[in-house]
Amino acid sequence: MAEETTVVRNVCPLDCPDTCSMIVTVRGGEAIGLKGDPDHPFTRGFLCRKMARYLERVYGERRLMNPMRRVGAKGEGRFERISWDEALDAIAGRFRDVAASVDGPQAILPYSYYGTMGKIQASGLDRRFFHRLGASQLDRTICASAGGLGYEYTVGRGRLGADPLAASRCKLVVNWGSNTVDTNPHLWSLMVEARKKHGATIVTVDPYRSTTAARSDWHVQPRPGTDAALALGLMHVIFRDGLEDRDYLERATVGAPLLRDRVLEEYPPARVADITGVDANTIEAFARRLATERPSLIRLNYGMQRHHGGGMAVRTIACLPAVVGSWRDHGGGALLSTSGAYDFDVARLTRPDLSPPGTRVVNMNQLGEALAGELPGPPIRALYVYNSNPAAVAPNQAKVLEGLRRDDLFTVVHELFPTDTCDYADIVLPATTQLEHVDLMGSYGHHEVMYNPRAIEPRGECRSNADVFRALAARMGFEPELFPDDDTLIREALGDGPSLRGITPERLRAEGSIRLTLPETYAPFADGVFPTPSGKCELYSERMARDGFDPLPTYTPPLEDPRSRPELAARYPIQLLSPPRPSFLNSTFADSPRHRATAGDPTVEMADDDARARNVAEGAWVVVYNARGAFRARASLTGAVRPGVAVASGIHWNKLSPGGSNANATTSSALSDMGGGATFFDNLVEIRPLNPHSSDITPRPC
Numbered sequence: 001m002a003e004e005t006t007v008v009r010n011v012c013p014l015d016c017p018d019t020c021s022m023i024v025t026v027r028g029g030e031a032i033g034l035k036g037d038p039d040h041p042f043t044r045g046f047l048c049r050k051m052a053r054y055l056e057r058v059y060g061e062r063r064l065m066n067p068m069r070r071v072g073a074k075g076e077g078r079f080e081r082i083s084w085d086e087a088l089d090a091i092a093g094r095f096r097d098v099a100a101s102v103d104g105p106q107a108i109l110p111y112s113y114y115g116t117m118g119k120i121q122a123s124g125l126d127r128r129f130f131h132r133l134g135a136s137q138l139d140r141t142i143c144a145s146a147g148g149l150g151y152e153y154t155v156g157r158g159r160l161g162a163d164p165l166a167a168s169r170c171k172l173v174v175n176w177g178s179n180t181v182d183t184n185p186h187l188w189s190l191m192v193e194a195r196k197k198h199g200a201t202i203v204t205v206d207p208y209r210s211t212t213a214a215r216s217d218w219h220v221q222p223r224p225g226t227d228a229a230l231a232l233g234l235m236h237v238i239f240r241d242g243l244e245d246r247d248y249l250e251r252a253t254v255g256a257p258l259l260r261d262r263v264l265e266e267y268p269p270a271r272v273a274d275i276t277g278v279d280a281n282t283i284e285a286f287a288r289r290l291a292t293e294r295p296s297l298i299r300l301n302y303g304m305q306r307h308h309g310g311g312m313a314v315r316t317i318a319c320l321p322a323v324v325g326s327w328r329d330h331g332g333g334a335l336l337s338t339s340g341a342y343d344f345d346v347a348r349l350t351r352p353d354l355s356p357p358g359t360r361v362v363n364m365n366q367l368g369e370a371l372a373g374e375l376p377g378p379p380i381r382a383l384y385v386y387n388s389n390p391a392a393v394a395p396n397q398a399k400v401l402e403g404l405r406r407d408d409l410f411t412v413v414h415e416l417f418p419t420d421t422c423d424y425a426d427i428v429l430p431a432t433t434q435l436e437h438v439d440l441m442g443s444y445g446h447h448e449v450m451y452n453p454r455a456i457e458p459r460g461e462c463r464s465n466a467d468v469f470r471a472l473a474a475r476m477g478f479e480p481e482l483f484p485d486d487d488t489l490i491r492e493a494l495g496d497g498p499s500l501r502g503i504t505p506e507r508l509r510a511e512g513s514i515r516l517t518l519p520e521t522y523a524p525f526a527d528g529v530f531p532t533p534s535g536k537c538e539l540y541s542e543r544m545a546r547d548g549f550d551p552l553p554t555y556t557p558p559l560e561d562p563r564s565r566p567e568l569a570a571r572y573p574i575q576l577l578s579p580p581r582p583s584f585l586n587s588t589f590a591d592s593p594r595h596r597a598t599a600g601d602p603t604v605e606m607a608d609d610d611a612r613a614r615n616v617a618e619g620a621w622v623v624v625y626n627a628r629g630a631f632r633a634r635a636s637l638t639g640a641v642r643p644g645v646a647v648a649s650g651i652h653w654n655k656l657s658p659g660g661s662n663a664n665a666t667t668s669s670a671l672s673d674m675g676g677g678a679t680f681f682d683n684l685v686e687i688r689p690l691n692p693h694s695s696d697i698t699p700r701p702c
Contacts, residue, residue: 003027003028004027004028005025005026005027006025006026006027007023007024007025007026008023008024008026008453008455009021009022009023009024009037009453009512009513010022010023010024010434010435010452010453010455011118011434011439011441011450011451011452011513012047012051012054012434013115013116013117013118013121013433013434013439013441013452014050014051014116014117014585014588015113015114015115015117015143015585015586016048016117016183016184016445016585017183017184017187017337017338017443017444017445017446018042018043018048018184018185018186018187018443018445018446019042019117019441019442019443019444019445019446019448019450020036020037020040020042020043020047020048020051020186021036021037021039021040021042021043021448021450021512021513022034022035022036022037022043022047022051022054023035023036023037024435024455026455026456029456029457030456031055031058031059031435031455031456032055033055034047034051034052034054034055035047035052037513040448040513041165041446041448041515042164042165042186042443042445042446042448043186044186044189046185046186048185049582049583049598050583050584050585050588050589050595053594054433054434056592056594057416057433057589057592058433058435058436058456058459059459060417060592062417062418062591063416063417063430063459063460063462064415064416064417064418064422064428064429064430064431064462065430065459065460065461065462066081066082066430066460066461067081067082067083067084067086067087067427067428067429067430067461068080068081068082068427068428069082069086069087069090069426069427069428070425070426070427070428074404074405074406074407074423074424075401075404075405075423075424076423077418077422077423077655079428084461084463084471087427087429088468088471088472088475089475090426090427091384091412091427091472091475092472092475092476094382094410095108095133095382095472095476096476098381098382098410099133099134101381103378103379103381104134104378105133105134105135106134106135106136106359106360106377106378107136107378107379107380107381107382108130108133108135108136108380108381108382108383108384109135109136109138109362109370109380109382109383109384110126110130110135110136110138110384110386111138111364111367111383111384111385111386111388111390112126112138112140112385112386112387112388113140113142113143113364113387113388113393114143114387115386115387115388115389115588116387116434116439116465117441117442118434118439118440118441118452119344119349119439119440119441119442119489119490119493120438120439120440120466120486120489120490120493121387121437121439121464121465121466122387122465123346123349123350124349124350124465124466124489124493125465125466125469125470125473125483125489126386126465126466126469127349127350127351127352128350128351128354128469128473128482128483129469129472129473129478129483130355130384131350131351131352131353131354131355132351132354132473132478132479132482133476134355134356134359135359136359136360136361136362136377136380137355137359137360137361137362138361138362138364139361139362139363139364139676140364141363141364141365141671141675141676141677141678142364142365142393142394142677142678143302143677143678144302144305144337144677145672145675145676145677146305146306146310146311146314146672146673146674146675146676146677147300147302147304147305147310147311147313147314147336147675147677148314148336148337148675149311149674149675150305150310150311150312150313150314150315150316150318150674150675151300151314151315151318151334151336153315153538153541153543153544153549154315154318154319154532154537154538154539154541155318155334155525155530155531155532155537156530156531156532156538157340157531157532158340158341158531159336159337159339159340160340160341160524160525160531161333161334161335161336161337161338161524162297162331162332162333162334162335162523162524163330163331163447163522163523164187164190164335164338164445164446164447165190165446165447166295166330166331166522166523167187167190167191167194167297167299167331167335168190168191168193168194168197168198168331169194169198169295169329169330169331170191170194170198170200170295170296170297170331170332171194171198171199171200171201171293171294171295171296172200172201172203172289172290172293172294172295172296172297173191173194173200173201173202173203173296173297173299174203174204174205174290174296174297174298174299175191175202175203175204175205175206175212175213175216175299175301176204176205176206176227176298176299176300176301176304176317177205177206177227177300177301177302177303177304177305178204178206178212178299178300178301178303179206179210179211179212179213179301179303179579179580180212180299180301181210181211181212181215182210182211182212182580182582183301183580184299184301184445186445187299187445188212191299195217201217201218201289201293202215202216202217202218203216203217203218203219203220203286203289204216204218204219204220205220205221205222205227205230206219206220206221206303207221207222207223207224207577207641207642207645208221208577208579208605208640208641208645208647209221209638209639209640209641210579210640211582220278220282220286221277221278221642222276222277222278223275223276223277223575223642223644223645224307224558224561224575224577224645224681225304225307225308225309225310225313225557225558225561225575225681225682226275226276226277226555226557227304227313227316227317228309228312228313228316228317228553228554228555228556229267229272229275229276229555230272230276230278230283231313231316231317231319231320231553232262232263232266232267232272232316232553232554232555233263233267233268233269233271233272233273233276233283233287234283234286234287234290234320235259235263235267235287235319235320235323235553236263236264236267236268236269236272236287237269237283237284237287237288238287238290238291238323238324239260239263239264239323240264241287241288243287243288243291243292243324244256244260244291244323244324244325245322245323245324245325245328247325248322248325248327248328248528249322249323249325251528252322252327252525252528252529252530252536252537253322253536253537253538253539254534254536254537254538254539254540254541255538255539255540255541255551255552256323256539258539258540258552259319259323259539259540259552259553262552262553262554267555269283269284275555277642290320290324291323291324294326294329294332295326295329295330295331295332296321296324296326296329296332297326297331297332297333297334297335298317298320298321298333298334298335299334299335300314300317300318300334300335300336301336303579303681304317305672305677306672306677306678306679306680306681306682307558307559307672307679307681307682308556308557308558308559308670308672308673308679308682309555309556309557309558309672309673310672310673310677310679311672311673311674311675311677312549312550312553312554312555312556312673312674313556314336315544315553316553316554316555317334318334318336319537319539319553320334321333321334321525322537322539323539327523327524327525327526327528327537328523328526329523329526330521330522330523330526331523332523333523333524333525337444337445338443338444338445338446338447339442339443339444341447341499341516341518342442342443342449342497342499342500342516343495343497343498343499343500344442344493344494344495344497344500345492345493345494345495345496345497346493348492348493348495349489349492349493351482354482360375360376360377362375363671363676364390364394365394365395365669365671365676365677365678366669366671367390367394367400367403367669368394368395368396368398368399368400368402368403368669369399369669370403371383371399371400371402371403371404371406371409372399372402372403380403380409381408381409381410382409382410382411382412383404383409383410383411383412384411384412384414385411385412385413385414385415385421385425386413386414386415386431386465387465388421389415389419389420389421389586389587389588389653390421391404391419391420391421391423391424391654392419392420392421392587392590392651392652392653392654392662392664393586393587393651393664394664394669395664395667395668395669395678395679395680396628396664396667396668396669397628397629397654397661397662397664397665397667398628398629398665399669401424404421404424405424410426411424411425411426411427412425412426412427412428412429413425413427413428413429414428414429414430414431414465414468415428415429415430415431416430416431416433417591418591419587419591419653420587420653420654420655423655429463429468430460430461430462430463431462431463431464431465432458432462432463432464433462434452435454435455435456436454436455436456436457436458436459436462436464437452437454437458437464437466437467437486438452438453438454438486438487438490439451439452439486440452440489440490440493440494440508447515447516447518447522448513448514448515448516449494449500449503449508449513449514449515449516450508450512450513450514451490451505451508451509451512451513453509466486466489469483470483487505490505490508491504491505498517499516499517499518500516500517501517502517503516503517525537539552539553540552547674549673549674556673558575558679558681558682559668559670559679559682560572560575560668560682560683560684561575561682561684562575562644562684565684568684569684571626571686572626572627572684572685572686573644573684573686574606574610574644574645574646574684574685574686574687575644575645575646575681575683575684576604576624576645576646576647576648576663576666576681576683576684576685577645577646577647577648577681577683578647578648578649578650578651578663578664578667578680578681578683579647579649580649580650580651581599581649581650581651582599583595583596583598583599583650584599584650584651584652586651587651587652587653590650590651590652590653590656591653591656596656599650599652601633601634601658602631602632602633602634602648602650602652602657602658602662602663603633603634603635603636603648603649604622604624604633604634604635604636604646604647604648604687605636605637605638605640605641605646605647605648605649606635606636606637606641606646606687607637607639607641607642607643607644607645607646608637608639609643610643610644610646610687611635611637614687614688614689615689616635616687616688616689617635618635618636618637619634619635619636620634620635620689620690621633621634621635621658621689621690621692622634622635622687622688622689622690623659623687623688623689623690624646624648624663624666624685624686624687625666625685625686625687625688626666626683626684626685626686628665628666628667628668629661629665629666630659630661630665630666631648631657631659631661631662631663631665631666632657632658632659632661632690633648635687646685646687648663651663651664664680666683666685667679667680667683668682668683670682
């Protein structure tokens with residue numbers, strides 16, 4: 001008798017704006033095929049290179065399949081198999097002991113990010129559990145908080161922006177701090193469509209000649225961290241030459257005269273050229289095209305916000321569509337994230353009311369400081385890690401690893417594969433993949449609500465996040481009604497918000513993907529009404545003034561910049577950027593043999609002049625270092641960076657990297673100007689050839 005074959009529509013779980021719909025073919029309980037959904041309006045039948053081979057991840061030989069307990073020293077990665085009952089009893093017992101101690105439950109810290117983006121598996125019962133426990137709260141700021149806040153100061157609550165599907169209508173498309181080809185490929189395909197159909201010009205603003213910059217019609221290459229100055233220079237030209245949309249500014253903005261005065265007085269092209277390294281003629285030409293070619297879209301992304309002035313940079317660039325009036329057009333304006341368009345009932349799902357008043361909040365970028373007892377509040381005595389790999393991805397890596405080695409720290413890691421962080425765990429729990437659990441998905445790159453059913457049974461003894469927190473809650477004696485089944489959680493998350501009206505669990509199970517309840521022609525600010533305190537686009541923000549910021553757009557230099565820190569640059573003169581590598585997503589897939597082979601060795605791209613000055617040849621192993629740490633990489637002389645800048649792309653796992661460390665050995669846990677964001681790209685280093693006869697990569701002064 002032939003085994004039954006079924007087709008299931010799943011959803012990509014990755015931290016990616018495309019949130020693709022996937023068609024999974026299942027035969028005899030095994031997934032045998034996976035492809036992009038041709039009927040989904042955004043996926044349109046293709047998947048990225050990572051997800052196209054997701055079944056290799058589901059059935060990977062190195063997947064964690066059962067709970068384990070540490071038997072070696074922390075960091076060795078030596079474990080013995082135990083049962084789920086033993087694991088859950090050990091975790092609940094330790095949590096009870098810590099909570100009952102003099103330090104109290106705030107000595108317990110959850111640590112997670114978006115290894116999965118699902119509403120149920122990423123931010124549901126986990127939040128309820130730790131809120132009910134009274135544990136310290138985690139401020140999840142590692143990716144988008146600075147830019148998100150800067151954008152909201154300007155255009156208002158929800159980070160609303162242009163309709164991604166309308167990008168194909170544009171005449172001018174600007175990728176600003178966005179390697180769209182590799183990190184948002186379905187939007188890139190719409191940009192290319194605009195080029196083919198409407199003769200659109202694609203511009204990329206990036207200190208690095210990324211894949212997107214190389215495929216664009218025009219690459220504008222500022223110095224790292226100077227994006228706000230460039231935007232202010234564009235505004236100078238636009239106001240000076242009378243190219244602003246005066247009607248839109250008068251009707252729809254607050255503070256236009258003050259902004260005009262500032263940019264005309266403080267940011268002429270010559271000064272901006274000196275700050276940014278972009279010549280004045282390019283600034284002039286860019287400004288004129290942005291003001292006169294319509295529709296125009298600025299695809300803002302998070303690359304520019306990963307330095308000290310990152311929040312202000314996004315806030316400043318977000319003013320440009322109002323200045324030129326591009327919000328009037330369908331497809332025009334700016335696009336940072338679509339996530340704010342979703343009216344999920346987050347409070348009902350996560351229950352922040354369960355957390356005791358005054359509970360400590362720990363910024364996730366300061367995990368090293370938290371584990372070292374350097375933050376206010378009790379010492380961290382128990383750490384629960386899920387949906388993240390902080391040993392590899394957190395900044396100030398040496399300090400993080402030092403904390404994870406503490407003998408008195410009880411660490412639990414719930415994971416798919418034996419990551420760097422697993423090696424420091426006391427208890428390791430095996431996690432499900434997206435094909436093995438139920439979830440509800442929004443997106444930050446389109447406007448579809450999507451349902452992810454279970455396509456196959458969990459492999460081995462793997463359990464989902466929601467299942468584990470239900471089991472732990474039962475052992476802790478928490479109220480069962482707080483920890484219902486996944487279907488109940490989905491219904492609670494959908495709530496009754498305006499953009500989700502009419503979208504029910506029943507419809508989602510039947511249809512798979514449903515567009516938000518938005519106008520067919522979605523141009524959120526065409527009428528000049530914004531969800532800000534004033535109801536207008538706030539070029540001048542009273543709220544920012546109250547929060548202690550300059551109420552007008554301005555340029556905030558990086559913390560580690562040769563101009564602002566010449567004494568530091570004398571020792572570490574290279575500005576290091578560490579963007580994603582196309583074969584990985586942060587550290588996800590970095591253990592896959594196929595993806596590692598595609599990615600190749602860790603590299604650092606250098607300018608020819610910098611390489612010659614250091615006697616570094618193409619392909620040679622070098623050490624990249626500063627006072628915080630060091631890592632090894634192969635020198636790559638691609639011409640993709642200007643002198644004084646280097647790029648080390650991709651978060652390679654430490655234990656799979658030569659020298660046992662990655663780029664985060666050099667990054668700082670300093671925070672951005674607003675939102676408590678990470679400053680990964682605010683990083684001065686030096687580079688030297690590796691001594692082939694030594695394994696030493698300890699930092700040393702020039």
